[in-house]
Structures are given as C-alpha cells and as structure tokens.
Amino acid sequence: RRQQTRDMGKRKEKGDKEKAKKSDFLQRLSAQKKILKKPKKKKEQAISTSLATLKDLLPSLEEDSNVSSHLRSKHHITPKQKATLINDEKNHFQAVISHPAYKEDPLSAIELHLKNFVEFENSKVVKRNTLQNQVNQRSSIAAKKQKKKKPTAPKAQKKKKKE
Missing domain, CATH: 1.20.5 (Single alpha-helices involved in coiled-coils or other helix-helix interfaces)
Structure with missing residues (x-):
C-alpha cells in the first residue's frame, strides 16, 4: 500500500508539472502574440495617414481612369479565338x-x-x-428642318374646313 500511495503522489506531481509547463508555454505564446500585434497597429496607423494623402490624388486618378477605360478593350478573347490568333500570327x-x-x-x-x-x-x-x-x-x-416645320392639321380636318 505504501508503494501505491507513493506512486499516486508522483502522479499528482507529474500532472502538476505538466499543467505548469502548459501554463508557462501559453504565457510565452501570448507574450509573443502581443509583441507581434504591436507592429501591426503601427502599420495600420501608417496606412491611415497615407490614405489621407491619397484622397488628394483621387480626382486626378479618376480622370486617368476615364481615359484608360476608353483605351481598354471591352472584348475578351475566348480560348478558341486565342488559338486561331496564335496560328495566324505564326x-x-x-x-x-x-x-x-x-x-x-x-x-x-x-x-x-x-x-x-x-x-x-x-x-x-x-x-x-x-x-x-x-x-x-x-x-x-x-433637326433644323424639323424646327422650321409648323405643326399641320391632318388632311381630313382640312377638307371639312374647305366645304
């Protein structure tokens, strides 16, 4: 019996050690996560300040995008068309x-x-x-001819007026 109680004591100690190791590991992990999160906040702040400067550029970008949208092709080439085009070019x-x-x-x-x-x-x-x-x-x-034309009554109404 004495041996069993000793083993049980060791088991409790072993379980306590594992729990302590796990909690230490989790604490180190959370500390590392905090360290990694801090630079992200700085990056987000840098992005937000640069967005303010980009707002000033927005009107000129819209003008450029209007020009480039006219230059871009609206037609998408299908694979079959692409193959024939490649063959023709060869x-x-x-x-x-x-x-x-x-x-x-x-x-x-x-x-x-x-x-x-x-x-x-x-x-x-x-x-x-x-x-x-x-x-x-x-x-x-x-358009000029249509403006010059005066609205006329239908022919049936003209005949009635003549009689």
Missing part, C-alpha cells in the same frame, strides 16, 4: 521571314512596314473623323 511571321525584302535587309523592311502602318492608321482616323462630321452635319440639318 503563319504571318513565317511569311515575313521568307519575304525577299526581309531577307535582304531586315531592319529597313521593318522600318518601311512601320511607316506604312502608321500612315494607314492615321488615314483610318481621318476617315472616321470625316464620317462622324458628315453624320453630325446631317443630323443638325434634319
């Missing part, structure tokens, strides 16, 4: 490489192509602007 590249002007002098051939392309794009813009001007002129002429 074929075009092979045609460029096999072209005799490119074989003679690649840099001058590319330079000539770029000049022609820029001229072509500029002509497209000019055509688009002239077409838009024509449409605007026609719509303004039509």
